[in-house]
Ligand code: MF3
Ligand code: CO
């Protein structure tokens with residue numbers, strides 16, 4: 001099996017190690033997973049990702065303003081395409097690894113990567129995730145929100161709220177730098193389990209900014225002290241997928257693209273996603 005080796009963190013010759021160098025070197029010596037320099041964005045890159053995040057947030061605000069019962073998910077897709085391109089952006093999902101549309105629309109038991117369709121019309125009681133990723137001037141930002149159509153089953157509403165809380169628990173763990181992805185995942189999964197929900201294990205958050213999906217993998221479960229160390233300048237998503245029943249997922253037999261992810265037991269799933277930048281004072285939201 002091919003193993004890709006992570007570069008070793010070193011201080012350039014003749015340079016005084018910064019505080020960040022010291023923290024990273026200390027963890028590297030303990031055998032922890034530390035980032036490489038390419039994952040740490042420059043101030044200029046962060047500026048660009050922040051701008052992409054502002055447009056990405058505006059796209060979701062626009063969806064939030066217009067989404068309603070009786071609307072098809074293809075209409076949502078058109079809103080996302082039109083709004084994004086009118087403001088000089090590109091919807092990143094369009095033609096990404098064969099994905100056919102400008103956003104993902106995931107209703108009820110669709111965990112993620114739902115494909116907008118004329119045939120999927122939003123009905124009272126549906127819970128739907130709209131996931132948008134925006135490219136602006138070459139920079140990427142990625143966020144998603146849940147929308148509840150009218151009134152839904154209180155247990156479904158609670159699922160939507162628990163998924164939100166899980167994201168906020170993850171954000172709270174990142175209220176200071178030099179925490180591990182596993183610290184966050186551990187806290188997120190605990191919160192889900194406390195509320196008798198489960199965390200999807202097959203999909204995770206990710207680094208984002210210069211590309212759609214970068215390192216590190218941001219798993220929403222796991223053990224403290226595992227996963228990558230999060231240091232100032234890193235940009236990444238947190239996007240826990242929370243299931244009402246079992247965490248197991250499967251594909252949709254009727255989906256020729258292979259993108260759509262469903263819960264195996266047919267029970268509903270909910271997800272919220274933000275893009276963050278880690279700073280000296282913890283994470284800042286770049287897109288929601
Ligand atoms: N936006 C999703 C994420 O949060 C990825 C969607 S890939 C697509 O990572 F091609 F389906 F858009
Ligand atoms: Co994402």
Ligand code: CO
Pocket residue numbers: 131132133142143144273
């Ligand atoms: Co997303």
